Amino acid sequence: MKVVSRSRDTLTYYSELFQIPEVLLADANPSISKVLPTGIEVHIPGFVTVKESREESTLNDIALRFQLPMDALLLLNQGEKEMVSVPVRIISPLLAIEKPYEYQSFLDDLEILSLHYPFIQVESFGKSVLGKELLEVRVGRGEKVIHYNGSFHANEWITSAVLMKWLNDMLLAVTNDCMLCGVDCLSFYENVTISLVPMVNPDGVDLVLKGESAAEGKLDVVKMNNGNPAFYAWKANIRGVDLNNQYPANWEIEKRRKIPKAPAPRDFPGEVFLSEPEALAMKELAERRNFERVIALHTQGKEFYWGYEGHEPEHSASMAREFEERSGYRAVRYVDSHAGYKDWFIQEFKQPGFTIELGKGINPLPLSHLPGIYEDSVKILMAGLYM
Template identity: 80%
Template sequence: MKVVSRSGDDLAYYSQLFQIPRVLIEDANPAITGNVLPNGIEVQIPGYIVQQESRLDIDFAEIALQYHLPIDGIVLLNQDGQKPFSVPVRVMNPVIVTDKPYEYQSLLDDLDVLSCHYPFIKVESVGKSVLGKELLEVRIGQGEKIIHYNGSFHANEWITTAVLMKWLNDFLLAVTNDRTLCGMDCMPYYRDMSISMVPMVNPDGVDLVLKGEEAAEGKVDVLKINNGNPAFYAWKANIRGVDLNNQYPANWEVEKRRKIPKAPAPRDFPGETALSEPEALAMKELAIRRNFERVLALHTQGKEFYWGYEGHEPEHAANVAREFEERSGYRAVKYVDSHAGYKDWFIQEFKRSGFTIELGKGINPLPLSHLPGIYEDSVKILMAGLYM
């Protein structure tokens, strides 16, 4: 919601007027500096929308009483005095629907909606896919320590994007409405740390799984890579047939030597060289640029998570893993016979905690009917990832 300032107003007053933490209003209006606002400045108020009051015979006092708002909140939004009056309405429920086949356009549309309602979030392109789709990072918070989450490294695991986007919406509702999430007050985490999220690392592959051969735009012979099969539901790789989570310089040579596909394939081909794919390289460069404190990579399936790599994990990672296990019921696995993954490289490179979370149980792609149960378990891990 946008309001137009009056001479002498300030952001602290707007925070009090609309009961939104001042820090959120400040972050939604980074161009505004100083305490007292001049007349006529447009100010974003997060967590509100504007509705029109259809009745023409109503006054400000009646509207304020009906909507449980201070009268000045109505006055501020209707400085021209023209009817029908505009009414500021607090957003109390999710503004996006994640229970759907979550293709790339869904991500773009939903990020636009969230940015409109919560303009303190930052959405930035951190690279491009093979087909030129922007790899989008969402950032929230003010702290120097950055906790990173990502989803859809693997194409047919696109339900992980839906999980992250649902959590994002729930977190934004919590900080703007003074709510808890999994019993945790979210505002202290907003102030003390930052969340980085790349909800869809592999947009080309996700669209291939959900939309079929047309998603390749005629630029890659995906039908040939898929052995002539027009159904791509089992496809994990990027559009060129490279497994993005087998691309990292953490014993990549071991994976290259032992993986059965020696050429582009729907899954498991680690590429001709490490970091040959733009999506994998972008995620590496992002970790270095942001200097993540912790990484949680969402995959499916198995109701377990992997938290160690070759002894490079820090001592406190065991405590974090134990907390994840207790909260979610997922099984903690320290080591698996696997290399070249994103969390493997992160742990090796930064000596910080990294986790591969295998959401749900079944056969990929997991059906949407599993989403509520998956979210109920995984949101406990996502929240615990912030404070441990």
């Protein structure tokens, strides 16, 4: 929602008028001062407007019916109009994520959230093989940066939906100053920056959900898929490289022992490490942001992996216990696997890293599993903020 400032209006006054934390107003309007010039547009996050007929109701009637301060109506309705704009607080999720979560769905949902919660920051940090923007969403203003990602693997696209639902729920909690999983989200907003990359592998996700047309005629994905026109088992990027086997953490071991020796639906680690633009962009993002910890969402197994070759710090163990207790997922310290994003992060930064295997079944997990998956995983996502 936008309003037009009047003489002597301030962000502090708007915070009191709309009961929105002032820090959110400041971040939604970064280019303006606390004392507002007259006649500029100001974003008020967490609100929408509805229209009421001026002929049928007086402003006083509308204020009483919607339980609003009169000045909130006056601010939105400067000048004579037939219809009255009424500010209405958003108190329920804006996104319906129970759908095949292709790249365009992600973009559409991100646009909705950016419009109504303009204090979030969205930044492109690279492009996929087919030129799709790789997008990072940041929420908060703290120096400690905690990173979450999803859809490294194409047929695990449900992880993107989980992260977007969590983002929507967090934004609701922050703007309404309420709790999520017993956690005060506004406190974390001021002390932590959350970095989310909900869809690392957009080309692959679209291939799984839309079929051969997603390759835009630029790659012979059917040939890589052994002649099968159905791509439900595809994990790799559009060039047939497994992005979670692309990192310089004993990559040579994976290269030597993986059965695919050429581009394939899964497991091929590439001819060299970091050959794929998506993998390289994720590496450079971690180096630029200096993440405090990394939580990567995958499917399936209802377990998570938290160590790598003894490089993990001591406090990773207590975090793993907390995740296990909260979610019921099984904590696994070491697995015979290398070259993953979590592996490289732990090795490179000596900070906690986790690969969370959401749900249980056969990939891609059906949408009917999403409510249960989210109920379990949101406890880990929130615990990742304060451990």
